[in-house]
Amino acid sequence: MADAEITTLLKTGRKGQFYSRAGADNGETSMLLVAEPILGSAEKTALCDVIDSGWITMGDRVRSFERMFASVHGTDDAVAVNSCTAALHLILEALGIGRADEVLVPSLTFVATLNCVLYVGATPIFVDVASLDTPLMSIEDAEARVTPKTRAIILMHYAGYLPADEDWRSFAERHNLVIIEDAAHAVGVQGVGRYGDATAFSFYGNKNMTTAEGGMVLARDPKVLSQIRQMRGHGMTLDMRQRLKGRTPHYDVTMLGFNYRMDELRAAIGLVQLERLAIWNAKRKSLTDIYRQRLASLCPDVLVPFRAGAVTANHIMPVILPPDANRDEVVALLMQAGIQTAIHYSPVHRLSYYAKAFPDVRLPVTEAYAARELSLPLHPAMVSAQVDRVAAALADALTTL
């Protein structure tokens, strides 16, 4: 699909869609945001339909959303939950990871990736990333940190880029580990969910598709998936809908459960968003390709991780600033030019809570990467002229300093 065509498709009658509506309210009409959801009349109609239906949680829309999400990702079934964090927690519970176990995790991630390990009482073992150019977990470093207690590894598909699957599968087999994917960045990309035992997705407001809050689980073993389904709703054998359909008031609880349910309103938004995901991801790819070209010519000292043409959902646009650049000043200059940026991520092991709990962690590549990383605006409502503007503003900021 041509860029212009996609842009036209994206123009669903929304006024000032390229800029933050929040920003417009406080007078900053031209702030280009790092991430922005696309929501419009289709979502509004879907929400009204749910309200008119009188059935507002855990009904047919949640079930349809699960089935459609599974089919988009080439699997038979999925379980919808109320966040990716809940999805990860349920996965670890269902796979029986607990107190005696160690789990390999990245530090270049959002804290939820390893909080779920702490929830089940297991020990996270931080693993470094491979290089500034490929900031995904290093298989050599993972190899060095495996112990007889290691039970699982959580791969996080940073920026939406998938790692070499054969390598990780044979690593997991060699050490008898389960593979869990934190695919919060990788919704809709070919091959996601096929690395190992279970996968968690996020539909938070800044992800490639959103339900405001929400998440999804895929699992290879149908027994694990059905256990997760039951655990999501307090461990009950029959939910409200099933009791109505089965004309029975009775249910049993056969496991310790949680309330991690998704509601019909969110599922209705999710169904609309899922239909557009492929178009939005294509737009993200074309914007990323333009970024790569513009940055190569305007800012040759800026490193753009990964390769054009790699398998990715293009969730964010990370760049590595030159070693001598003052990142805070670059951020301030871009902000003055009306461009918001972000940092993905402050390494988790450096955040106070975790630094206190795990004081001896040293991850030189993660630390070097995180010290120089800056994420530029990338979302499907952007147009190529805005990419040009960001690249030019970044070049300006770097020469000013």
Ligand SMILES: *Cc1c(COP(=O)(O)O)cnc(C)c1O
């Ligand atoms: C957003 C995100 C999460 C958490 O998702 P929620 O749906 O907000 O719980 C987890 N991991 C990564 C890598 C994320 O980016």
